[in-house]
Amino acid sequence: MVPSGAGRADHSPAVTTESRCTVAGRRRVGTVPWVRPPRDIPPSLIALALMQGALLSSAQCDAAGVTRGQRTRLVASGIWQRPTRGVLDVAPGDGIRDPERRRRRAAWLGLLAYGPEAVAVGQCALVLHGVAGVPAHVAPEVALPRGRSIRPRDGIRVRYFEGTQVMRYGPRQIAALVPALVQALPDLPRRHAVAVLDDVLHRGLLTDQGLAVIEGLLVGRRGAVEVRNRIRLVDRRAESPLETFARLDCVDGGVPPDELQVEIRDRHGAFVARGDLGWRLPGGRWLIVEVDGREVHEAPVALLRDRRRQNAMLATAHVELLRVTADDIGRRGTVAALVRTALAHVR
DSSP, rough: OTTTTTOOOOOOOOOOOOEEEEEEEEEEEEEEEEEEEOOOOOOOHHHHHHHHTTEEHHHHHHTTTHHHHHHHHHHTTTTTTEEEETTSSTTTTTTOOHHHHHHHHHHHHHHHEEEEHHHHHHHHHHHHOOOOOSSOOOOOEEGGGGGGOOOOOOOOOOETTOOOEEEEEEEEEEOOHHHHHHHHHSSSOHHHHHHHHHHHHHTTSSSSHHHHHHHHTTTSSTTHHHHHHHHOOOOOOOOOOOHHHHHHHHHTOOOSSEEEEEEEEOOOEEEEEEEEEEEGGGEEEEEEEEEEEEHHHTSSSHHHHHHHHHEEEEESEEEEEEEEHHHHHHSSTTTHHHHHHHHHHHO
């Protein structure tokens, strides 16, 4: 039995009017640019592909009246591609730089390739649960009922997980959150494993009891000892994978933060702002590291809000502030070096 708070899947993502606007002869679906589909392709089929990482199964095409001959012509002309037998990519090449699109595509590729009985497991199940912190490159992986084993093909991994607890995801099935974590954690890179656990705990998708259950289920499995070491680094206060990555960089660099989500108050005790990572300084002051994510913080409204927060914190005269970006965090040791340098100057 999965403990309370073990998570819920997003069963049927909505397709909004805003998702389907036409600009300069191209169709934009969400953040994905699509070449305008042929007129004989039903819009409902394109909307379905949107929910499946731009992928469709041959059976879905048949049900929508798109014949095998039509599909063959679309593939031959390069408008569509066939990543594996029985699966069509209706927007080949799009979304290569969009990590979320790549993750979602990987999760759906296995489900569509192996039919309605296939169960998304491991990292692919975490993607469909909406868990943050999964790497940008995810290998498609599924399990089949009754522990049935089929030879993998085209990079799709077929795993043996007899008795895995599953839940519905629209018309499909995915591993429930706890077994998905048990499957995924041994294979995840260290910082991604910590970020995934930070995320599910921070959002209340997993309880402390659920985390203890995962530790118990990992006993005797490959990589169990290493996963337990990573669990010791988990902190539910982390609000994004980038914050987790920055914190781990500092831990590894010998300058772990004293606090996360530090409340900064003015001289009257009124709340001013909350800093991502904090190091205590003499005289009740703080060195605060603010983590700027590309997708969120480059928006004009977000930039204005961040500037106001930064100015408000500095105005208290109790804060020394560093701002780090995704690029900084991507270079191992950079954040720790910045913090060490700052601490040496302000202490």
